[in-house]
Amino acid sequence: MTVTDLDTYRKFGSPLEGHPAVKFKYVDVATGSLGQGLSIGVGMALDIRQECQMSNVKCQMWPKVYVLMGDSETSEGSVWEAIELASYYKLGNLVGIIDVNRLGQSGPTMLGWDVGEYKKRVEAFGWQTHIIDGHDLGATAKSFDLLPDGTDKPQMIIAKTIKGKGVSFLENKEDWHGKALSQEQFEEAVKELGKIDRAVKGEIARPVSSIKYEVSRKDTKYKILNTRYKLGEMVATRKAYGEVITALGAINSDIVCLDAEVKNSTYALIFKEKFPERFFEMFIAEQNMVSAALGFSKRGKIPFVSTFAAFLTRALDQIRMASYSNADVKFVGSHAGVSIGEDGPSQMGLEDISMFRSIFGSYVLCPGDAVSCRELVEVAANTKGLFYIRTARPATPVIYARGEKFKIGGSKVIRSSKADKLTIVACGIALIESIKAADELAKLGIKVRLVDAYSVKPIDEAGIKKAARETNNLLITVEDHYAQGGLGDAVLNVFANSSQSHSRSAQSSTHAHSGSVARGVRIYKLAVSKMPMSGKSEELLDYEQISQKAIVKKVLEICK
C-alpha cells in the first residue's frame, strides 16, 4: 500500500473505506458492525483444528487465528457466544486481543480500565488470559511469543491502552471518536509525538509458513444422489434437506453443517450421524453460528447453516455483514410459516423471505416438495454465494418426478391449459394448497394456470409475465409468510420491473432502474395477515386464508 493509496481513504471508489471492506485485497471479512470478529475467528479456528486433526498434524503445529477487538464491543452478546463455544471446542489455536482503552464512542465503557474484571470474566469461561501494557511494544511482541502451543485453552490478550496516547489534547479524552484533526491540531500532534520513543521501529519479522492450506473452493459437480423420492410419497422438505445434504456431503468433503441445537428438527442430524467430523453443534447461539459459518466459508468450506427460519432473525446483522464479505454460506430455515401448527407464532418463520430478499446479492429458494428441495440444495452447493433455502415442517406429497431440473431464477408450470382463467403463483406449502385448489376448481369447470415460483429471488420474470399474458393478465399469489416482503411482493416487482437482483459492479446498473409497464395486470395477494396462533396446520392455513379452501373461494370471487 502506498501513500497515494492512503490519500484515497474514505473517498468514493477507494478500496480503503470508512470501515474495512473486502474490496481492499488484504481484508477477508468486512467489519464495522461490532462484536462479530471473534465468531468469524471461531469458525476459522474450528476449521483449522478439524483439518489438522484429520491430517494428523500435531496440535503444536496448528496455525493460529488472531482476532483484535475493541473493549467497547465486548458488551455484544455475540462475543460471549464465541467465547463460550471456543472454550467448549477447546480452540487453543484461537487468540483474541482486547484493546482496553476505556472509551467507547459516546462515553466510558462499562468496565473502564479494569483489566482484572475482563480477566476474571474471560477466565471464568475457560480461556487463558494475558494482561499486557498495550503501549509497551516489546511486551506486546513478547506476549505473542509466549502464547502456548498445543494447549486446549483459547488465549486472550488483554491490552491496557490509552486512546490518543502521546498527544496531550487527545490523550484519554472523550468526544474524539471518529473525528479528524484540523491542520493546526495535526501539526501540534506530530510535534508532540516526536517525543515518543521510537526504538522499536523497524522491520517486522514475517512468520514462517510451515504448513500450507488450500482455501480455494472445489467446483464439484454432483451427479449421483442416493435420495430417490417417489411421486405422491409424503416427505417434509426439511427432511429432504437432511437427506440431500448428507448425500452431497459424501461427494464433496468441503461441505460442513452447522446447527443451533435443533438438528433433530431441521434434520441436520442425518448429516451429523454420517459425518460427525464435519458437523458442528453451535448450540442456541445463532449470531455466533452465522459469523462462524462466514469463517468456514473464507477457508474454502461450503457451510450449510440450519435452524428454525424464525430464529435466523436473531442473526440478521451477521447475515447482512456476511453479504458484505461476499460470503459463500447457505442458510436453511425450517419450520417456515403457520403450517408448523401447534407450537405457535414464536416458532413460525413469517418474515424470513422478506429478511433474506433484502440482503444484498442473496438468492432465496423455496422448494415445494422433496424433489425440488433436493435439486435446489444441490444448486446452492454448486453456486458461490449467500443462499437462503426455506423448508417446511409438515410432510407433503412429492409432486415432481426424478430428474426434473430446477435452476436459480427458474419456475415451473404445474397446471396449464389454453382455457386458464388466471394464474396462481405460489411456493412451498402454499404451492401444495394451490395444487389441491386448482384440481378442485378444474372439477368445477374452472381452469387455472399454476406456477411454482421456487426461486423467489431472483424470480422468473419471463415465466411469470408469460403466464400473466396467457391468462387474462390475472394473477393470485399465495404464500405462508407475512404479506410484506415475500413472494407476493417479488411478483408485484416483476410488473414494476425494478430489478430484484443486486449488482456488485458499478457497470451493470442500467437494468436495476429500467421501468416497465404494468398495464392491465391485476394481482391478488394471499398471505398471512392475522395474528398467528396455535392450532392444527390446516386450521391455521384456513384462518389465514391461504388454504386450498381460501384459494378456491378467492378464484370463484374473481371469476364470477
Add this chain to the structure above:
Amino acid sequence: MTVTDLDTYRKFGSPLEGHPAVKFKYVDVATGSLGQGLSIGVGMALDIRQECQMSNVKCQMWPKVYVLMGDSETSEGSVWEAIELASYYKLGNLVGIIDVNRLGQSGPTMLGWDVGEYKKRVEAFGWQTHIIDGHDLGATAKSFDLLPDGTDKPQMIIAKTIKGKGVSFLENKEDWHGKALSQEQFEEAVKELGKIDRAVKGEIARPVSSIKYEVSRKDTKYKILNTRYKLGEMVATRKAYGEVITALGAINSDIVCLDAEVKNSTYALIFKEKFPERFFEMFIAEQNMVSAALGFSKRGKIPFVSTFAAFLTRALDQIRMASYSNADVKFVGSHAGVSIGEDGPSQMGLEDISMFRSIFGSYVLCPGDAVSCRELVEVAANTKGLFYIRTARPATPVIYARGEKFKIGGSKVIRSSKADKLTIVACGIALIESIKAADELAKLGIKVRLVDAYSVKPIDEAGIKKAARETNNLLITVEDHYAQGGLGDAVLNVFANSSQSHSRSAQSSTHAHSGSVARGVRIYKLAVSKMPMSGKSEELLDYEQISQKAIVKKVLEICK
C-alpha cells in the same frame, strides 16, 4: 384456570398456546424464542429501581423481578448482555433462576450438570449465586426466603434438576423434548409418580403487596413544544428527534430513552442531558436493549429506543417477539441509507424499512424534515403500539411550516398542478432529492406531482391512488433503501390492494385479502441496488441513482 381450560392446550383459539402468549391473561410477554426473558426482567427491574429511588423507597423494600430460564438458553449471547448490564446497574432487585437439567432439545448442553461452572461464570459478572437442588422444594422455598434485600448484586439461583424426574423411562433421557406420552406411557408415569413424596403439597402463601405500582399508560396530550424549526433551516432529522423527545419528556414523565452507546450520533444525548434519570445507556448490546424496552413498556413506560438503523437488525428476533407481546415501544433508527456517506455499508440502514414492515402490527414512519419528524415523534408517543421512526444523518432543509399536521396513514402533496405528468412518491432524504428534482423539472417545463409518503406503514392508499389517477397513472417511487421491502414495495401494494396492515382480531379479516385492480398504473422504482461504499453523500445518491440528477433523468426518459 380450570381443568377444562387445560383441555384446550395447543388447540385452535385457546389462550393456552404451544408457547406462552399474551392472550393468556397471566402472561405479560410472549416467550418461545429463547434467551429474552432476563433482558425483559432487566428492563422491569431498572424501571422499578428508578421509580423507587425517585420516591425515596428504601432499597430493602424494592419489589423484585424473577426470571426463570432454561440452562440451554443461557448460551444465547443476549443472556450475557442482560447479566453484564444488570451488574453494571447494580440491580439487586433482579433474581434469575437457571433450571439446570443438562438436556437441550437435541442433546446435552455445553455445561451439562456442572452447576459450579454456571456459578463461576455468573459470579465473574458480579452476581451473587445460590446453588440448590431444584427437586428439594423445601430448599427451593428457603432459597427464595434467604435472598438478600437491599443488596446491589443481582441474584442467580442455579437449580440442579433432572428432566422427567420420577418416571423411570423419562428420567434424564434424551429425545423427549416436546413429546407427548401415549395413554399407556401416561398411566405408567402416573403410577410411578405416586411414589413421590408429596409432603410439600398445599397452599402457596401469597406475597404481601406492600407497595402498589401504577402501570397504566397515561394518555398525555402534548400541546406545546419548544422546538421551532424555520422553513429552509438546515436540521438533520436525527437531531430533530433528540430535540423533540426532550421536549416531550418534559411533558410526560413516562417517556424513557434507551440508546446503544451512540447517543451523540442519534441525539438521544440531548434527552440524557435534560433527564439523566430517565435515560438508560444500554451500551453496545442491541438485543438486550430491545427486550429491556419491552420490560419498561410492560410497566407503563413509553420507551424510545435509539441506535443506527443498521444495528437494529441485530435485534430482529427481539423486535419480532416484542410485537407478539403487544409492545408499546418506539424504535428510532438513525443514519439510514447511503446518504450517511463516508462510513460505508456496515453503518448504512438499507433493510430497516423492510424489516419493520414485516413486523406484525407495526407502524413505520419516515420523516423528510425536522417539522414532520417533530410531529411524527409526538404521534408515536401518543399512540400505543410498536413504531419505527427512521432518521437521517445529513442536515437537510426544513420544508414544512410550523403547525402542519401529520398522521398515521397520511401523506402530503408537496408539489401539484393540473398539468402534472406523473407523481413522484418519496420519503426521508429521497424526498429532499425529489423536491430539488421537481423544481428543476418545472424549470424545464415539466410539471410533476410530489407526494411525501412519510407514513410507510400504513401507507396512504387513498392519497396515492388519487395522485396516480390525476397524473396519468404514472408513478415513480424514490427511497434511500434497498429495492426490497421498502417504500416502493409499499406503493406497489397500494395497487394490489393486499392490506399492509395486520389485524389482531379474527373478525376484521375481510379487508386483508380483497384484491383490486391495477389496470393501467405504471410504477417505476428508484432504490439502492448497487453494492454501497464510502464516498460523499451526494456521490452515493448519484451512484445509486436516487439523487436529484437521477430522478430528473428518469422523468425525462419516461416523458419523452
